[in-house]
Amino acid sequence: MDEKLGMPVGQLNAVLDDEMVMRVGIPHKGGRLAFHAFNEGYPAMVSANAFWNAEKRRFAFPEATNVSELDFALDSAGYTAMALWKSKGTQRGMAGVFPWTYAEYLEFAALTGWLMLGETLTIQAFLGCTLMLCGMIWSQARP
8 A cells, every 4th residue: 555645655765776886976956967977867966055055044956957967967066065064163064063963964865865766665664764753853852
């Protein structure tokens, strides 16, 4: 029974082939690098920082760009976060290094997979995610 709960249902996780996939790193959600990767059919890894709106302090979900049409994976933006930490000092998010919280990143990653890739969750996976979310909320709420 595929019950729709307003959230992704019947999710298929990343396909892990027997061969390694080499991805082109793209620091932006558009531009010449993304265009070239699209034209050449390269799999890409796009920095999460490309979707972060510092003024609004939230992720901006991908719109139709060259990246939208690529086989792309989301990078955690570790290098960019370290560069920002070095130039700006302690950030408000994870470990004082990232400008976003763990919850914001997980929400963005999950919704990006759902909206852009059409991924959905099974009921069992949805319940597991719900338990994980409750655990994260509980760990942040306790003194």
